[in-house]
Amino acid sequence: MPVANNELNTPPAVVLLSGGLDSATTLAIARDQGFACHAIAFDYGQRHRAELDASLRQAKALGALSHRVVHVDMNQFGGSALTDFSIEVPEAHSQAGIPSTYVPARNTVMLSLALALAETLNSRDIFLGINAVDYSGYPDCRPEYIAAFEHMANLATKAGVEGTRFRIHAPLIDMSKADIIRTGTGLGVDYSLTVSCYQASPDGKACGHCDSCALRAEGFAAAGIADPTHYVKG
């Protein structure tokens, strides 16, 4: 849906906007860098559907030109705690290595669809809020993955063949959660609108116990900024 259309002299960018803290900050950074932003969110059968509502609220609050939800029924694949309801969501810090919340090829699927949208919109810039510090267990949150995707994208597309290169921007990749929160706060992000919890309630309240809740709470504490998160209890 169109959200606003008053920016005509800025280059278009596609921003992956999940509804969480990181992608809201990424949208604010893209805006600050002078891009006219088109937000894209994914409904891939995740538990935390409250994020999709949060995504639209943020797109409006942060001045995106448009917001789309793309449905991709990856839940028929199984294999992750985020889409397979038979696998329990782990408590914070309960695992080493690649977490069970890892969704096979999720960032690749989302970036591919963002690439399709970007080519259609004549945009060459895609922003996503991945982070190699907090999510070191996810293979598709590493700089070498982003570089490989960018290389592939420029061979895959009409734009790449015609010489105008796509750029995949991951501005948070080396930032701590506290850095992200400080940066976003400086750019006017209202974090009370974001939902990070892996098992948020239908109205977007956070459980306070999962990995994602723990990282977020620690981030606000480290940044010295009051945590505006709405928790189920408290």
Add this chain to the structure above:
Amino acid sequence: MPVANNELNTPPAVVLLSGGLDSATTLAIARDQGFACHAIAFDYGQRHRAELDASLRQAKALGALSHRVVHVDMNQFGGSALTDFSIEVPEAHSQAGIPSTYVPARNTVMLSLALALAETLNSRDIFLGINAVDYSGYPDCRPEYIAAFEHMANLATKAGVEGTRFRIHAPLIDMSKADIIRTGTGLGVDYSLTVSCYQASPDGKACGHCDSCALRAEGFAAAGIADPTHYVKG
């Protein structure tokens, strides 16, 4: 849906099965190479939905272990004659360069979803029926694109990180349409079950006029094999 499950000692592979001639041949080749095949088809809002019915018929006829249709609503993006109903499908041989039937990042989106399925099924082999000879205008039908996708896939996934590499197989990539038809015929493919037309009728009959119909008819003629295609007229 499960189609058969009597092959337990063969490695699993994911095969992109569109319902057309090329991907049916690719499935037959993967079977012949000893893989237990899981077919995946995509409903991305294409005009030729008859292909999806054809895809399921071929999966059964060629002994796939399972068949899935993944819905991806790329039609909200526009930008291609195959998904945007306001753009006319071109007649055969009417264009140079990248055809208007090019769907932005289509192969990348489909391969990404196949990668997600493969990782979930503990498969490391993905087959797709792209062809660099007949579809030279499509950037995502070139060998260098496939190599770049494979490299990216092995950085994107748990499997890649853990050292078991994914392989993207494109066995038709250097074959002429006649070679493909001869190979598939030798492997028992029933081409009357396949639909190649860009604007097939709801019951799967071909227009006989579009690029895809022309390439297919020329292929049967060059192979010296009777064309079993069901055309709307004749």
